[in-house]
Amino acid sequence: MSAASLFGLPASQAERNAAIEKTRSTFPDHFPSYEAAKRFLNLIIISPSNKWAFMSVGKVASSSILHMLFKSEYGVDLTVSIKPDRDINPDAAVHMLADNQVFSRALLQGISATDLISGGGPQERIVMLRDPMQRAVSAFRYFCLSDDRQSYWFVPDRLRINAALGFDWKMHPNTVEGFRLFLIYISREIERVGVDLVNGHWRPQYDVIKPEVYRPTIVGRMNDMNTFVQKFSDRTGLDLVPMPHANNQLNDGRNALEIDEESINLVNCIYKRDFDLWDSC
Structure with missing residues (x-):
């Protein structure tokens, strides 16, 4: 039985624009443009249970983490197979969850950075770091x-x-x-x-996460996944099962x-x- 229901339809464009402008006005030193705030909110993936938000950082185990979060949220493995026209990631399907009401994005729900860190925001804000x-x-x-x-x-x-x-x-x-x-x-x-x-695959992690804005509550490290898994499970009550790193360019010989x-x-x-x-x- 699923641990969470699906999201409803995304927020209106007006609500998304309001979230972007609120983010900019609250943190003007971090967002020099509308586009910068929009990209930031788009990278924050949220769960329908509201137990977690995940800042997706390119080349920092995001495919693996999303697989793990999917199973922890819904109680089943992600088994959808696709061959996208543009994306070379063999796990492209997992990155489509947030755009199809399985997970969602702060941007799509009209959630500003201020809303994210408020009392009504996700229970935990998680992020994974990698040796630069x-x-x-x-x-x-x-x-x-x-x-x-x-x-x-x-x-x-x-x-x-x-x-x-x-x-x-x-x-x-x-x-x-x-x-x-x-x-x-x-x-x-x-x-x-x-x-x-x-491009977010090589943009500095600091500038993707903007820790003074996102204010993560659970920080994992790719070289110590077990500690992250245990901390996540303890904090949320959801089981998180480690899996091998997906889309790994340092594991190809x-x-x-x-x-x-x-x-x-x-x-x-x-x-x-x-x-x-x-x-x-």
Whole structure:
């Protein structure tokens, strides 16, 4: 028997706009634009039981966590199979739950950041963190995989890195030089369009989560999933069963990327606040 019912229809566009504007006005230092606040609210996945909200961060076990949350919420495994036209994630179905009334998003329900952290918001606000260097390498592998599969995934960024930095898609994928160019590209994109508009698969975790706004109550670490699972179960009363990491680019037999000093310096610079966040949790 299911542990929760499905969501009703999403909030109206007017209600969503109001949630975005309320988020901006309450936290003006964190949201320089309407689009930044919209993206933030769209990444917050919520449950119909209102027991949890989950900040979905790219390349930080989001596919695995969503599978676990689905089973904890509904008492069954997610067994839907799809082959999407654009997404190269083999677990694409799990990321469609929030757009089809199984889970939902703060944005779709017209929930502002203020509402989220109020007394009527979700019981727990959860997030998973990943070692910043591992995440950067995984993001690069994923970036390269999209071109190898001739997918539409990441096409705008693939075109821009080719033009701006001479990234050669015949020569640079999965190489030390390619990784260095990828990091330079991320740094330049942050300067060009602002960090909130950089692709979420390699946007700094700190700038996705905005911990002063989201204020997580349960913080997990990818290298210690069991502790996260136990804490979640203790706090919510829902059983959470660990599962292998899905869509893992560091588990494909090609993870021996020799990283040079320049790349290390770039990662330390781009993801400085991520390292601080990782060390503090």
